[in-house]
Amino acid sequence: MTEVLTALSHQWESAVATTLEGLRDVTVTRRCADVSELLSVADAGLGDTAVVSSDLRGLDLAVVKRLRANRIRVIGVHPADDEGAERRLRQLTITATVAVDAGTDRWQQSLEDGAADVDDLEAALRDGAGRDGASPAEAAAAAAAADEVSGWRPAGAVAPGRASDEPRDAAVLAVDGEVPGRGTAPRPGPERAPVVAVWGPTGAPGRTTVATTLAAEIAGRGVEVLLVDADTYGGCVAQTLGLLDEAPGIAAACRAADQGLLDLPALSRIAPEVVPGLRVLTGLPKAERWPEVRAAALERVLELSRELVRVVVVDCAFCLEDDEELSYDTVAPRRNEATLTSLAASDVVVAVGGADPVALQRFVRGLQELGTVPSGEPVPVVNRVRSRAVGSRPESRIADSLLRFAGLTSVRFVPDDAPGVDGALLAGRSLVEHAPDSPVRHAVADLATGLLPWTAPPGDRRDRRDRRGRRRRLGAGSRSSSAVGT
Ligand SMILES: Nc1ncnc2c1ncn2[C@@H]1O[C@H](COP(=O)(O)OP(=O)(O)OP(=O)(O)O)[C@@H](O)[C@H]1O
Ligand SMILES: [Mg+2]
Structure with a gap:
C-alpha cells in the first residue's frame, strides 16, 4: 500500500486528491495545506510518497532534500504543456512528474514504478550517471545542451x-x-x-x-x-x-x-x-x-x-x-x-x-x-x-x-x-x-x-x-x- 501525502496549490488540490484516492493500493494519508504541514507530517514518519505541485509556495531544494531524508519519494504535478513548470521540478531534482490532467493509468504507473527510487536518485546524482536522475536519453540530451553551453562566453571574455x-x-x-x-x-x-x-x-x-x-x-x-x-x-x-x-x-x-x-x-x-x-x-x-x-x-x-x-x-x-x-x-x-x-x-x-x-x-x-x-x-x-x-x-x-x-x-x-x-x-x-x-x-x-x-x-x-x-x-x-x- 502506497501512503501518499499531498501538498498542492488550491486550484488542483481536490481534483488530484480525488484521482489519487480512487487508485488501487493507494491511501492519501494527509492532504497538507502547505509546505510546513507537509514537512511536519513527513518528519513524524507518515507517508512514503509526497505529491507536490510545481507552484506550491515554499517548495525548494531544501524541502525536497528533507522529504528524501525521511525516505519519502517526491512526485511533482505541473500544468499540462507547461514546460517551464516541468523543468523547474526537474531542477529541484524531482524527476517523477505528472501533468495535472493525467488520467488514472498514468498516476497508477507513476506511483507503482515510474518514480525514481530515493536511493537510485541519490546515487545517480552523486555518480553523475544521469542528470537530475534523468533517463539515459534525457541525460544524453542534457549533455549535448551542456556542451553547447560550455562554449558560451560572456562578451569580451572579461567579467563585467x-x-x-x-x-x-x-x-x-x-x-x-x-x-x-x-x-x-x-x-x-x-x-x-x-x-x-x-x-x-x-x-x-x-x-x-x-x-x-x-x-x-x-x-x-x-x-x-x-x-x-x-x-x-x-x-x-x-x-x-x-x-x-x-x-x-x-x-x-x-x-x-x-x-x-x-x-x-x-x-x-x-x-x-x-x-x-x-x-x-x-x-x-x-x-x-x-x-x-x-x-x-x-x-x-x-x-x-x-x-x-x-x-x-x-x-x-x-x-x-x-x-x-x-x-x-x-x-x-x-x-x-x-x-x-x-x-x-x-x-x-x-x-x-x-x-x-x-x-x-x-x-x-x-x-x-x-x-x-x-x-x-x-x-x-x-x-x-x-x-x-x-x-x-x-x-x-x-x-x-x-x-x-x-x-x-x-x-x-x-x-x-x-x-x-x-x-x-x-x-x-x-x-x-x-x-x-x-x-x-x-x-x-x-x-x-x-x-x-x-x-x-x-x-x-x-x-x-x-x-x-x-x-x-x-x-x-x-x-x-x-x-x-x-
Ligand atoms: N606562499 C606564500 N608566500 C607569501 N605569502 C603568502 C603565501 N601564501 C599566502 N600568503 C599570504 O598570507 C596571507 C593569507 O593567505 P590567504 O588569504 O591565501 O590565506 P587563507 O587561508 O585563505 O586565509 P583566510 O582565513 O583569510 O581565508 C595573505 O596575505 C597572503 O598574501
Ligand atoms: Mg581565504
Missing part, C-alpha cells in the same frame, strides 16, 4: 564586474611569452569533472592563495575551470582577482538552485569567465550572510559546476564543527554547512597548513579533524615554507614533524614568496598572471600536475619535484594515489 580598467585577453595568461598548455592540448580528462576542495585550519595558512593559483594554473593549461568561493567566514576570491563583488555569485547560484531555477546557462551567467578558461563564483562579501549558502543548494551548484567546466576548485572555510550535533533543530541552517558540503562533494582535498610551529600544530589537529568528516582524499600541502620560521632545511624539518605527529608520509611544500604574492594581491591578479616565475606558482603547478596529470601539457607530465629527483616522501606514501581522474 572587474574592478581593473585594464582589458584582459589571452595574452594576460602568457608565461615567458607563451600561453602555457595552449596549442598543446592536454590529454582528455575524466568524464566527470573532479571537485578539488582547498581547505586548511584556522590562521590563514594560504587556502585562497593556493586555490586561486591552482585554478589559474589549470586554466592556463587550456582546461576550463570554475573557482568557487565557498568560504562563508571570509570570502575574498573576488578581491584577490580584482573583481567587484557586489553580487555574490555563490548566494545567487544557491538561491536559484533552491528555487529550481539553476540550469547551465544560468550558472554560466552567474559564474562568468574572468580570464580565458577561468570562471569564478564569487563569495559572500559579508560573513553574516552565511545562511544564504545552504547544503542542498550548494550540492546542486557543485553538481552542475561539474557539467559546466572540466575542473572545479573550491576555496573552503576553516571550521569543520557540525552544529547539528549541538542542536535539536536538524533543519536550522548550520554555520559550517558550506564547508562540510564542499568537502563531502570533493574528490580530493588540498589540505593547506602554514609552516611555523603554531600553524603546524594546528595543521596536525586539523588533519585529524578532517579525517572525521566525509571528504575526498586529503593531499597535505605546507605553505609559506621558510627557514626563518623553523630553522635550516625547513622542508625536511617539517616533513620529520609531520611524520612523527601526523604519520604523514607524503607532503608537498609551497615556499614563502612575499614579494610575488603581495604584488599579485596588489594588482588584483593571480600569481600565474602577475608573477609566473614565482616559486609559489611553480610549486602549485607541480601540485596541479600531481593531482590532475591529464591537465599537464604533453612532455610535462612529471612534475618538477620528480624531475629533480627531490622526492620528499618520507616513506612509501604515494603521491600518485592522489591523482584525480587517471
Whole structure:
C-alpha cells in the first residue's frame, strides 16, 4: 500500500486528491495545506510518497532534500504543456512528474514504478550517471545542451564586474611569452569533472592563495575551470582577482538552485569567465550572510559546476564543527554547512597548513579533524615554507614533524614568496598572471600536475619535484594515489 501525502496549490488540490484516492493500493494519508504541514507530517514518519505541485509556495531544494531524508519519494504535478513548470521540478531534482490532467493509468504507473527510487536518485546524482536522475536519453540530451553551453562566453571574455580598467585577453595568461598548455592540448580528462576542495585550519595558512593559483594554473593549461568561493567566514576570491563583488555569485547560484531555477546557462551567467578558461563564483562579501549558502543548494551548484567546466576548485572555510550535533533543530541552517558540503562533494582535498610551529600544530589537529568528516582524499600541502620560521632545511624539518605527529608520509611544500604574492594581491591578479616565475606558482603547478596529470601539457607530465629527483616522501606514501581522474 502506497501512503501518499499531498501538498498542492488550491486550484488542483481536490481534483488530484480525488484521482489519487480512487487508485488501487493507494491511501492519501494527509492532504497538507502547505509546505510546513507537509514537512511536519513527513518528519513524524507518515507517508512514503509526497505529491507536490510545481507552484506550491515554499517548495525548494531544501524541502525536497528533507522529504528524501525521511525516505519519502517526491512526485511533482505541473500544468499540462507547461514546460517551464516541468523543468523547474526537474531542477529541484524531482524527476517523477505528472501533468495535472493525467488520467488514472498514468498516476497508477507513476506511483507503482515510474518514480525514481530515493536511493537510485541519490546515487545517480552523486555518480553523475544521469542528470537530475534523468533517463539515459534525457541525460544524453542534457549533455549535448551542456556542451553547447560550455562554449558560451560572456562578451569580451572579461567579467563585467572587474574592478581593473585594464582589458584582459589571452595574452594576460602568457608565461615567458607563451600561453602555457595552449596549442598543446592536454590529454582528455575524466568524464566527470573532479571537485578539488582547498581547505586548511584556522590562521590563514594560504587556502585562497593556493586555490586561486591552482585554478589559474589549470586554466592556463587550456582546461576550463570554475573557482568557487565557498568560504562563508571570509570570502575574498573576488578581491584577490580584482573583481567587484557586489553580487555574490555563490548566494545567487544557491538561491536559484533552491528555487529550481539553476540550469547551465544560468550558472554560466552567474559564474562568468574572468580570464580565458577561468570562471569564478564569487563569495559572500559579508560573513553574516552565511545562511544564504545552504547544503542542498550548494550540492546542486557543485553538481552542475561539474557539467559546466572540466575542473572545479573550491576555496573552503576553516571550521569543520557540525552544529547539528549541538542542536535539536536538524533543519536550522548550520554555520559550517558550506564547508562540510564542499568537502563531502570533493574528490580530493588540498589540505593547506602554514609552516611555523603554531600553524603546524594546528595543521596536525586539523588533519585529524578532517579525517572525521566525509571528504575526498586529503593531499597535505605546507605553505609559506621558510627557514626563518623553523630553522635550516625547513622542508625536511617539517616533513620529520609531520611524520612523527601526523604519520604523514607524503607532503608537498609551497615556499614563502612575499614579494610575488603581495604584488599579485596588489594588482588584483593571480600569481600565474602577475608573477609566473614565482616559486609559489611553480610549486602549485607541480601540485596541479600531481593531482590532475591529464591537465599537464604533453612532455610535462612529471612534475618538477620528480624531475629533480627531490622526492620528499618520507616513506612509501604515494603521491600518485592522489591523482584525480587517471
Ligand atoms: N606562499 C606564500 N608566500 C607569501 N605569502 C603568502 C603565501 N601564501 C599566502 N600568503 C599570504 O598570507 C596571507 C593569507 O593567505 P590567504 O588569504 O591565501 O590565506 P587563507 O587561508 O585563505 O586565509 P583566510 O582565513 O583569510 O581565508 C595573505 O596575505 C597572503 O598574501
Ligand atoms: Mg581565504
